[in-house]
Amino acid sequence: MCGAPCQPTIRTFRLNPLIVDNLQPKAGFSVIAATSDGPDAAEYADRLARVRAAMAERSLSALVVADPANLYYLTGYNAWSFYTPQCLVVPADGDIRLFARAMDADGATNTTWLPADRIDGYPEELVHRPDAHPYQWIARRAVETGVLPPDGTIAVEGDANFFSVRGYQALTAGVPGASFQDSRELVNWVRVVKSPYEQQMLRIAGTVTDGAMSTALAAMEAGRRQCDVVADIMHAQAAGTAEHGGDYPAIVPMLPTGKTAGTPHMTWSDQPFVVGEATTIEVAGVYLRYHVPLARTVVFGTPERRLAALADTITEGMAAALAALAPGATPHQAHVAFTDVISREGFTKESRIGYSIGIGYPPDWGERTVSLRAHDDTELVAGMAFHVILGMWMDGWGYELSEPVLITDQGAERLTHQEQTLTVKA
């Protein structure tokens, strides 16, 4: 097909390891006041203390944090820079230290409370090279500055999206005397219970979500191109409300339609919506990286009987699940409450019915900790937040209804306020 040579001629360039070792961090970071929108210093101190308490339980000398949501949680650092290696190193005691690409490190103090002298920028020459990796430099610098003990027990985020295998291999080779282990979502687990500040962020994000979903439900018309409806939704997500501007969601609007409604994670095309077909819509409102996702289903014209029947059952199942979400209960119990309702009507659902939410970065707004499913016996406590999503994906059709909720002493507080029904449009 392609008339050009199979593969371009590449003269691989080899970087002398000694040169890598001698590359110095860029000096002279500019100090700009951090934004005043984030949590206060006491809250950051509390978050770090809780991470260190969990580290101490496992006798860790240091933790390497690469997940951008965890970086944001601990330092406030926020930029679309996670496509090149970056990490925070948390030693058991003493100062923590941030590592990023030089061009990002220069301005990191725009968002993080960390002072500039605790931020290192690795040289631009190391970006996307076949013969060297930024983690070689990071490892050397982290040992040199004392945040990574050369013979310690170091945990890394083994399932984080932006910590690659090659990065891990460069890091471990750079600290050969240390013993490495998987953090097993240590910071994510600390994030599970939200502070009063975080609960407020979620409530604000919920107002953005309500605006985005109302826009979506109004914008959908048979005959309109899917991409034009998405354009309206994304506009609403970014604009937010008059009081609170929207932030970008970790996941773009998903709206599987027609036959593809049987598949949950389809995005959109430029084909029009069709009379008689159902579309599931899943969108999040976001405020300062806090995510509140929401799903609803729209049908053009009279719904098929099987769809209407399923919708009624799921509304009932949602009520049962939400009633079961309270301090002292478990995800397992909420799952049972839901399953009891749908199994009476002959339905089954293989996947979990929800997950913990909070800070999110692409590609996921879930926290990868608590799942609402059978045999998850995490004790629910006030301050947890969940996206309870009842997605029913059949062979060629589907239905979704979700509720984002905050667990309070009174039970599940809804963060959005849309009707819990199938939306039927003419």
Next chain:
Amino acid sequence: MCGAPCQPTIRTFRLNPLIVDNLQPKAGFSVIAATSDGPDAAEYADRLARVRAAMAERSLSALVVADPANLYYLTGYNAWSFYTPQCLVVPADGDIRLFARAMDADGATNTTWLPADRIDGYPEELVHRPDAHPYQWIARRAVETGVLPPDGTIAVEGDANFFSVRGYQALTAGVPGASFQDSRELVNWVRVVKSPYEQQMLRIAGTVTDGAMSTALAAMEAGRRQCDVVADIMHAQAAGTAEHGGDYPAIVPMLPTGKTAGTPHMTWSDQPFVVGEATTIEVAGVYLRYHVPLARTVVFGTPERRLAALADTITEGMAAALAALAPGATPHQAHVAFTDVISREGFTKESRIGYSIGIGYPPDWGERTVSLRAHDDTELVAGMAFHVILGMWMDGWGYELSEPVLITDQGAERLTHQEQTLTVKA
């Protein structure tokens, strides 16, 4: 700060390895006609043949492809499902095989040309569990179906974003007799030279980019909230043109403004644009996952003399760089051409001046192969595409000008058509 316990009580649930081994793939995938918008069967066959030729050069028995852009390139598979493990296994000979989460595998035939019997869905129970990993199941199933030879030489994508360390460890443990190595962007390098079909996709994406940038330049007004301008940009990106609807970009609009314009990857806030400050805007237009990014700079009111002088120099530097991009030349030569211009005016730039573009998924629209910088001596050939981005990030201010181009026999063909100047708004 947080009144709740430091960490919720977690009763970790242990999954019996034998149970994991006995979990079966979900049967009965629905077959729905693949979309007609993609490349034809001959082009897919050609792409696979070129990947296998590169594998043969390195005597690989199999390649595990996890990068969503590479999956799309080889199979057409396209969904926002990359936040849970998924991969394509390419054996040296015979059928290739796709692995994804059950709920995604069910509908994968909506987008891929692969028949349903070559797509395996791992059980939902394995998603985000502390005690098991989907790659345990994938490894077992891949060996069972013969695509992973138990004693072969297997390459994995060591620096891909969605192939985690934990996934790698589960995969290697599951095929203990095999020898593993890093693919070193094998598929990405095959993607560097675009077929005539791909060149057409890039030209269409360029029309979406022109619309998005024109919208951005018109929408920016001093006093307007940043988030409202972004809302207009995202609307234009999704809506696309009357002929071609837009797809989602791998990176959200970036518009560092004022003091943060000295930092490239800042997103937006709900603060207003300020008279006298400059803003750099970087956005992409996307069509069927093909990305054409573009950057410009806007200033409200009369620009400072240093900014105007820099803008003139960069316009000249862009002309020099584009003139040097032609078949037979090298990225190194283009870099020298640019550097010669700016160094005459006393400017320096540490980072690369561009990179290869094509298919993109979050969080990056670059291909992680060819960089336009010193000592990259890749031979340029017709069909390559680059984002030539001249980002100048100073201490507290910045300027960006970019051009997305396709290399043809005639040289660099511009994919967008905006004026190459600093935009001054009243």
